[in-house]
Amino acid sequence: MNSQWLRFAWLNTLRNRRRSAVTVGIAALGTAAILLAGGFALFTYQGLAQMSARTTGHLIVGKPAQFERDEDTPLQHGLDGAAALKAQLLADPDVRHVLPRVEFSGLISNGDKSTVMMAAGIDPDAEFAVKGPFLKLSSGEVLVSSEHGRVMLGEGLARSLKATPGSSLTLLASTTEGALNALDVTVQGVFSTGIPDIDKRLVYIDLATAQKLVVTDRVSTLGVFLRDMEATGAAHARIAAALPGLAVQTWLDQATFYRSVKALYNRIFGALGLIIGVIVVFVVTNAMAMAIIERTREIGTLRALGTLPAQLTRSFALEGMVLGGAGALLGAVVALVVSIALLVFPVEMPPPPGRSNGYPLQIVIDATLYAGTLAAMVLLSMLASAAVARRTVKKPVVDALAHV
Numbered sequence: 001m002n003s004q005w006l007r008f009a010w011l012n013t014l015r016n017r018r019r020s021a022v023t024v025g026i027a028a029l030g031t032a033a034i035l036l037a038g039g040f041a042l043f044t045y046q047g048l049a050q051m052s053a054r055t056t057g058h059l060i061v062g063k064p065a066q067f068e069r070d071e072d073t074p075l076q077h078g079l080d081g082a083a084a085l086k087a088q089l090l091a092d093p094d095v096r097h098v099l100p101r102v103e104f105s106g107l108i109s110n111g112d113k114s115t116v117m118m119a120a121g122i123d124p125d126a127e128f129a130v131k132g133p134f135l136k137l138s139s140g141e142v143l144v145s146s147e148h149g150r151v152m153l154g155e156g157l158a159r160s161l162k163a164t165p166g167s168s169l170t171l172l173a174s175t176t177e178g179a180l181n182a183l184d185v186t187v188q189g190v191f192s193t194g195i196p197d198i199d200k201r202l203v204y205i206d207l208a209t210a211q212k213l214v215v216t217d218r219v220s221t222l223g224v225f226l227r228d229m230e231a232t233g234a235a236h237a238r239i240a241a242a243l244p245g246l247a248v249q250t251w252l253d254q255a256t257f258y259r260s261v262k263a264l265y266n267r268i269f270g271a272l273g274l275i276i277g278v279i280v281v282f283v284v285t286n287a288m289a290m291a292i293i294e295r296t297r298e299i300g301t302l303r304a305l306g307t308l309p310a311q312l313t314r315s316f317a318l319e320g321m322v323l324g325g326a327g328a329l330l331g332a333v334v335a336l337v338v339s340i341a342l343l344v345f346p347v348e349m350p351p352p353p354g355r356s357n358g359y360p361l362q363i364v365i366d367a368t369l370y371a372g373t374l375a376a377m378v379l380l381s382m383l384a385s386a387a388v389a390r391r392t393v394k395k396p397v398v399d400a401l402a403h404v
Contacts, residue, residue, distance in 0.1 A: 042366055055134070066220065098223070316389035
């Protein structure tokens with residue numbers, strides 16, 4: 001019986017093919033727009049999440065004061081016994097790598113000009129092996145752990161100091177005791193992070209040279225890299241329990257930019273989806289209202305023959321389901337084709353505000369997003385059709401038969 005009602009609904013939509021085609025087309029465009037916008041948002045979220053985790057590590061281990069207060073002197077809140085702590089962390093089954101990091105600020109000079117720097121002391125071999133190509137090398141080479149006294153400069157900083165690979169510079173920084181220390185270094189390479197403001201200040205230096213400059217064997221934090229993002233929650237609970245005297249943060253705790261962008265995009269694309277949904281509902285409602293007006297006498301005849309109002313309402317709801325469902329399926333196919341086409345024929349997006357590098361445009365094909373959007377479109381179409389039909393099917397039979 002249900003299949004028969006569905007067949008009737010399908011045949012009724014074919015009565016006015018032009019109107020039905022327009023309705024299906026608008027529903028398809030709306031569905032495709034929602035899926036493409038949602039897929040782009042998911043692509044952005046995933047990219048920012050991976051970038052944040054790759055920068056800091058999935059987990060960051062340090063003293064509580066490191067995350068709560070500013071330091072008066074370099075590494076005031078640094079970690080002692082980093083080697084033993086690293087070995088303990090590597091014993092966890094989900095931990096793949098542990099990268100030490102020394103962070104401090106100071107001055108960098110070419111002899112004629114001095115400027116402020118933000119220095120990061122790293123284990124170069126491990127850093128570049130684990131993180132991959134997270135920097136765009138403009139000239140020179142990356143640091144290696146076996147060579148000390150060498151640095152990598154951001155493009156803006158290198159331009160300000162007129163420094164190139166092979167240039168000699170001097171680093172000045174406060175030691176852990178508050179005294180001023182200087183160290184001559186050689187430029188190994190020039191890089192870009194893609195963020196000009198950071199490139200004007202950032203200096204990468206090997207861990208041993210950084211510790212020598214600030215006169216300490218401490219490290220600021222340990223970045224813990226896991227086997228995958230999904231292991232973050234469980235590993236965080238285990239490591240935090242195993243290190244009660246230390247603070248363990250996740251990449252999300254430090255990903256301020258990621259959280260801000262996600263909150264903004266959720267509002268933008270949520271409003272976009274709501275607007276498109278309302279447009280589709282109005283289009284389906286208009287199509288069904290016109291169909292019902294044209295078939296008022298037919299409705300009266302069916303009522304006179306014993307058809308119940310509920311049955312007629314269900315019939316019109318099925319018509320809405322056919323229109324909305326056909327439009328949603330067509331829109332999903334369009335979105336799928338566009339998403340795959342962007343993988344085959346890459347499109348470069350312009351640099352976002354505050355950055356100097358563009359990125360490839362991609363649309364994530366997410367099964368949950370597709371299923372939820374299609375279900376919402378079909379449900380809204382059915383509800384809109386049923387709401388429009390309800391008043392007419394309950395009209396007295398004599399009035400319906402006399403309708404002109």
